[in-house]
Amino acid sequence: MISVTQARKILSENTERAGVKIISLEESLDLHLAKDIYSPIDVPSFDNSAMDGYTMEYDGSRKEWDLGEIIQAGDTSRQKVVAGTAARIFTGAKMPEGTNTVIPQELIQRDEHLGKIYYDLDQIKPGSNVRLKGSQCREGELILAKGTVITPGVIGLLASVGIVEVEIYAPPTVGYIITGDELKEVGTKLIEGEIYNSNGPMLTALLKKAGIRVISGYKASDDKEKLQQIINEALETRNVVILSGGISVGDYDFVKECLENAGVNELFYKIKQRPGKPMFAGKKGEKFIFALPGNPASVLSCFNMYVKPCLQYMQGLENVWKPNKILPLPLEQKKKPGFTFFLKARREGEKISILGGQQSFNLQAFSTANCLVELEEEKDLIEEGTLVNVYDL
Template sequence: MNEFIEVPKAKELLKGLAISPKNTQVTLSQALGRFTASPVLAPMNVPSFDNSGMDGYAFSWEDLGESRKLAQVVQAGANPDFNLEKGAAVRIFTGAPIPKGADTVVQQEWVDVVGDTVFFELAKLTQGMNVRKAGSQCQEGELILNSGTLITPGTIGLLASLGIEQVGVFDAPKVSVILTGDEILEIGQTLQPGQIYNANGPALMAYLSQLGIDKVEVLKVRDEKSEVSRVIGEALESSGIVLLTGGISVGDYDFVKGSLEENGVQQLFYKVKQKPGKPIFAGIKGEKLVFALPGNPASVLTCFIQYVKPCLLRLLGNPNAWTSPVYYPIAADFNKKAPLTFFLKAKLENNRAVVLPAQESFNLLSFGEADGILEIPEMQEHLEEGSLVAFYPW
């Protein structure tokens, strides 16, 4: 396959993959933020009984007159096993079952109680008011959630109201993150000349966690060809997604591309006409996805947002994984000469996209205030203030 493809072409190749999300059952406490893998039907009527929507007095509309004798009290959670006598009313509370023989509830603010008699004005009332009928929310067998529905706190409340303990969702894939580079040192260790701290690992772990992916293994590999090939092979055995950082360029110690080929990974594309992050590799082995990202942290996050994140969202069942970005007016004129797509660290101010300083691929300083990344298309050399630009939030 030709090298240096355009950004839209790279995305089209990934969109066209036959990715098959996996299904699993989880408890409600584990379901937040996941997407339903199949339609959910109501296993019961809700409410399961006629109940009062107000604190007030329940009576039969067919009885004559604007007064009723107060008979009993029915609280929420009670099980009234009596028939309401003609001309009687019961004191009732919100959520309490409507006793047999009653069909209307007048709220307590609209009555006068004198001794054991309740007085009200029929002209203000309608038959059946303030009675929540059985099945008025949903009936047994009714569709309550479509496949691909995001499970929110409200969704969990709905499922719990139906007594549903578990729900089928799209399973989060297991991800292996392979960090290359002998110069990489873990936080807490003392840097020696020529060494840098590991920023890519924590950044990717944070992003994966934000997406709800918790099955992640992080592997550090030495810059030795046999070791790189071995670790890639083990990751392909254990994970559905393999992410590598560094070692994908053409230097003497860049062994990733050759090692991927040795392990039977089929190349989708290698090198994209963009800045930062030109040396990015995407490939497949069976249904497993492999992304070899550059080593510089800004390039890693740019490539993750543009290519890896949508694929992960698709595997998580998100129907909008590849939706269009949000567009904002750019806050100032912008010029570029290189025929590349630019991805720039940016923040939003007054509903405008501000290009931040420190755009070099090694420089993370702007990430301290960036809200996301904006895109300048490959063939666009000049943007005037106020021109709309695509913006990808974190």
Template sequence: MVSIEEALRIIEDQKIDLESELKPLEEALGYALATNTAAPFDVPEFDNSAMDGYALCGLYQEYQLVGEVAAGDSNDISLKDGEAVRIFTGARVPKEATAVMMQEKTSVKENTLFLDEMPKAGQNIRKKGGQLIQGREVFEQGHILNPPSLALMGSLGMEKLEVVSKPTINIISTGNELVKPGQPKTEGQIYESNSYAISGALQQFGFQHHKKTQIKDDFEATKAGIKTALDSCDVLIISGGISVGDYDFVKQSLEENGVNELFYKVFQKPGKPLYFGRKENQFVFALPGNPASSLTCFYVYVLQLLQRLSGYENVGLTTYQFPIKHAYKNTFGRPSFLKAAVIDGQVEVLDGQGSSMIQSMAKGNALAFVDDGEALNEGDLVRCKLIS
């Protein structure tokens, strides 16, 4: 058995070879850039108007209107002192323009423009290269592409981006008692739910599972199912069958399939029977079968590895500190990740802390970490990982 810190360190110490691929811009959200990116041209490429109004030559309150410039126009318009043109947001500003005055502060009579106030040199003109200069670094390798990143890359004309490939993930759930939702069940059976929780958590952080399989508690079936799953994935996540009961065959089946154990069992609650192994460049997590245990282990351990495999520099859920709303003492005999709710800057440990109880986790938004035997008074700071 290892401590929480040891388990996280073992995951962090794994040597990983990253692979890259070209991804269309519209599919690159949440990926890490595989290379440094430089601007292929100035942004903006030309002086342009920051708003609808009038481009002015000289600083006066009265001008002669001589034309119009719309966004996208490529015709050159020259201005003489005292002249102005109607201009629209994003349109190229004539090189002789001194300023742009917003239309709300103007009036026009016949071909004469009147300003309500004196203009200031350079106002409302976005200068060429004001955001980026050609050749200047835009993003470093490892930058996680968010919506503004995609907008900027699109504005640079980049149709495809070289990104770090994300791992292919397979899910196996085990148990004779499990029945798929929507199917009839008999007394003693339960509807399978863990694979939906894991699949949803993957999607929450920008991952997708490749295949999802349900296997009975049978050694040969478990061994064969793991072999098949390992044939088509980088990471295999197994739910259930990892404890020490008579029908828990996952650990032995992993050994039979050449998976090397890196740790088994973590001194924590929930999720003590957690397994982590490796076969060459493939990784396996075998999670406990209880729903809250399974999902907790995903958030604390599995996510960290998946993000590392995807080229992320900062991995795992960020830990925050919040004052606790009420006194609490950990009497479970192990360091604990507790289902909690952070509301208005305070954390409340919820009822229903049992490993099988998922409703309280669904109503909460955090995992509060309380060490073994730790006693907290109202207002004491608690370490929390926000899960939603």
């Protein structure tokens, strides 16, 4: 049995980046860039109007102008405004030669009969309301760093510089196997001695939230031969395999033996932690295998503390093993020495609240928890105000 620190170190040393591939911008949401991106053009590529109004060569002294051209957005003709005249211009339209300022239409008084416009000198300054060429980014400028998650805003930025394809870390494909004859699917009627399979839907949600797109779910009975077949199938078709249940030492806990039979090399088995002590991690070639305890709260805790960081690193994230916050413990906590405890908690800004219902079978607290608080291994009493590691869920 190893410590939490040792488990993290082993996993970090054995996790590699996923493969890289090029995909269309439309398909890239929530994935991570595999290389730095430099703008291929200036944006804007020309000086343009920031609003609807009137444009002229303004020096701050003249308040009366004759009306000239009308310039619409998308007009690509090489227009030039005659000295002493103002052109009607619309948002996004190219600034014509001989102009440097746009006065918003709401600040203008217009004399249709004389064909002139007037305005208050105190309300406008030379150069106002013009988007200058390259004010967003210059050609050759770094606009996105390797590892950046692709959000809708990132997609908008890339589209604005004309990029239609991106190089990303391909998310690993994942298969999960739920074990246990007592588990029944949600929507069926239970008889005494049966429970609903909450781990399957929960793992699907956790994997989707972690950026995984190809997910296969399997259900295995407490039959060694059938479990072996399912494990072999999952290992053949998926990059990462996760099991829940059957990893302890009961008469029907066949997972560890079946993994050994499948050629999985053990990285570690059992961690000095609660919940989730009987956790297994291994590899077969480049494939990762995690066997988690069957208790739902243990699955959630172990996934977030070990599986998720590995999946994140594969997809290009950095610093995946570091806590999100280090905050003072709000209340004294007693625990068994020799084990790291992960407590379900809620964080509001810089304050945390430890929730009730910390048992490994109890999912109630996870309905409101948004973080896990880590209590160090050696102590049996963690005093109020002690700084603790906090991991966002």
